[in-house]
Amino acid sequence: METEIGNKVGTVRSTDSSNNSVVTVKIGYIGGGSRGWAHTLINDLAQCTAIAGKVFLYDLDYESAKRNEKFGNWVQEQDGAVGDWTYTAVEDRAEALEDADFVILSTQDPPAETMAHELDIPAEYGIYQSVGDTVGPGGVVRAMRTIPVYRDIAAGIREHCPDAWVFNYTNPMTICVRTLYEEFPDINAFGCCHEVFHTQEHLAELVAEYLDVEQPPRTEIDVNVKGINHFTWIGEASWNDRDLYPLVERHHEEEIRDRTFEPGELDDESWFVDNQLVTYELFERFGTLPAAGDRHLAEFVPWFLSVGEPAEVQSWGIRLTPSEYRVERQEEALSKFHDPMNGEEEFKFSESGEEGVDMMRALVGVEDLKTNVNLPNVGQIPSLPEGAVVETNALFSQGSVRPLTAVDLPDQVRNMTFPHVQNQETMVEAAFAGDVDLAFRAFLNDPLVTVSIDDAKSMFRELVDAVRPYLEDYWDLDEPAVLD
CATH class of the missing domain: 3.90.1820.10 (AglA-like glucosidase)
Structure with missing residues (x-):
């Protein structure tokens, strides 16, 4: 409701x-x-x-x-x-x-x-x-x-x-x-x-597949959206007042649960390939359907990207988007x-x-x-x-x-989401104050920063130096405590 x-x-x-x-x-x-x-x-x-x-x-x-x-x-x-x-x-x-x-x-x-x-x-x-x-x-x-x-x-x-x-x-x-x-x-x-549009499109595909009807437009899929950007969730989903969660559960059982990929198997696929393994893993564990692409979802928790070699990420049906693509696509887009x-x-x-x-x-x-x-x-x-x-x-x-109000997040999902909200608030506070040390606190608290404190300091220092021309508003850029 x-x-x-x-x-x-x-x-x-x-x-x-x-x-x-x-x-x-x-x-x-x-x-x-x-x-x-x-x-x-x-x-x-x-x-x-x-x-x-x-x-x-x-x-x-x-x-x-x-x-x-x-x-x-x-x-x-x-x-x-x-x-x-x-x-x-x-x-x-x-x-x-x-x-x-x-x-x-x-x-x-x-x-x-x-x-x-x-x-x-x-x-x-x-x-x-x-x-x-x-x-x-x-x-x-x-x-x-x-x-x-x-x-x-x-x-x-x-x-x-x-x-x-x-x-x-x-x-x-x-x-x-x-x-x-x-x-x-x-x-x-x-x-x-x-991102939510893509989830609605997926649900429309499930309607066509399991209810044996013509696929409806995504706009006919009513979803209750809740969360933060790229870490959004759907508590309720329906089509013509029909609950779609049973279709999601069926699809997980029949199509997703046994879907696997080996490192290197997706090398010839698009950088944006998405096999929904992250989505359905989170759905299985927390009982609520994520409403963002797997490439975004994977970054909010440490589990999916904690690998020894980059190609191992492919076991989750996604690829890492390399920096060269980010650079080259600027010219290709013209x-x-x-x-x-x-x-x-x-x-x-x-x-x-x-x-x-x-x-x-x-x-x-x-x-x-x-x-x-x-x-x-x-x-x-x-x-x-x-x-x-x-x-x-x-x-x-x-x-x-x-x-519009959303049915509140399940406790466990809220617990995953809350640190990101706090980090985002800290980042805004740090930038308005021009405080690099405060920004580093958010950096340390990000779930993907899974290295030692010394490595985190070193990495942050390198990142700040690399984009220094874009950080002129930070008063302590040259002498922050974290860079000592």
């Missing part, structure tokens, strides 16, 4: 859609040179007729924003583009934010200078990370360098568009959203993540922008499966939407600290986002 427990109210100009008129809005995109989320947004907006307007793209890499401006306006000229949008790259962030109705955040520091180190240095100490962007040594250091950036973004929103609705897509999701609220408590921000415009590839509109535009439509009053988002805890999950960012369902409607 879910109930509404809160009300975040914002304003969007021209929200009266009762006569089916098109609502005109301004979108400010911070990280507007994005090679991932921007492509999705452009695709989705072009297919939306209920809202129209202008998208202002701001990025530290102005040329990347100009590329997306060119692509966005080119897409608007294609057959099937029924939306009315124009894209403009700007060099001044204030111009993108001024009087914006919606703000999109999807930022990333250069992986070669940051994420590559955050994966490779821990691996030298025998700590392997399947993603490295949320928790673990990589997630902690990524948080250290991301919080000051998001603090500055929140200040800009407070100055230029305090009533805007702010959509965050950047990881570490929880840290980013928490920082926005810490800097600007009256902000209307939430974090968007599609092809989906350039090739269609150059005539080297046919452009086709797609159903992205993302809900950002649907959220906008709900907020301007077109159609209500219930979906999972990351918001500060005001009672959605009673056993987790108030104010900490949690992921549950919420109801989007005209001018408001109302979080």
Whole structure:
């Protein structure tokens, strides 16, 4: 059972859609040179007729924003583009934010200078990370360098568009959203993540397989979402009021329980291969279904990644994403922008499966939407600290986002989750104080830091030195006690 427990109210100009008129809005995109989320947004907006307007793209890499401006306006000229949008790259962030109705955040520091180190240095100490962007040594250091950036973004929103609705897509999701609220408590921000969507899709597949019906769309799968980003859980799942947990149990017994993989067996598979062994292991042990991909789930507990050799992780049906992929994919991602415009590839509109535009439509009053988002805890999950960012369902409607209560986490799941919540709170406190020593406490408390204290200090020192240019806001960077 879910109930509404809160009300975040914002304003969007021209929200009266009762006569089916098109609502005109301004979108400010911070990280507007994005090679991932921007492509999705452009695709989705072009297919939306209920809202129209202008998208202002701001990025530290102005040329990347100009590329997306060119692509966005080119897409608007294609057959099937029924939306009315124009894209403009700007060099001044204030111009993108001024009087914006919606703000999109999807930022990333250069992986070669940051994420590559955050994966490779821990691996030298025998700590392997399947993603490295949320928790673990990589997630902690990524948080250290991301919080000051998001603090500055929140200040800009407070100055230029305090009533805007702010959509965050950047990881570490929880840290980013928490920082926005810490800097600007009256902000209307939430974090968007599609991991739960994949779980709904899996449950829809089980409906088709075991009930012998046509597979329903994932949106027909009703789930009660609870947890923190990338460590989310589903207490209840249903389709047409039918409980789906018996299907989950059956699938585990018939398909998953005896599924095994040998080290090296997945070498030719995608880096993102997911055989659901981690998901169903956690389901079997704790009686609640996780609602995130195995690569993310594995990093929240030490059991799945505690191996002698990297290839041994494959016994859990996943692969480690190497640093070289994180670097190389930046160039590979450009092809989906350039090739269609150059005539080297046919452009086709797609159903992205993302809900950002649907959220906008709900907020301007077109159609209500219930979906999972990351918001500060005001009672959605009673056993987790108030104010900490949690992921549950919420109801989007005209001018408001109302979080919904979730059935509380089982005791054992809460016990696994609580240390991460505390660490995330500590990371925000450390960054706002510029205190490297306090950040190191969170680093030590992360469940993946399974090395000796001396090795932990050494590893942390190497990581800090590797990304030092991104940590200028820490006053004790040169003389923290931990680096003595």
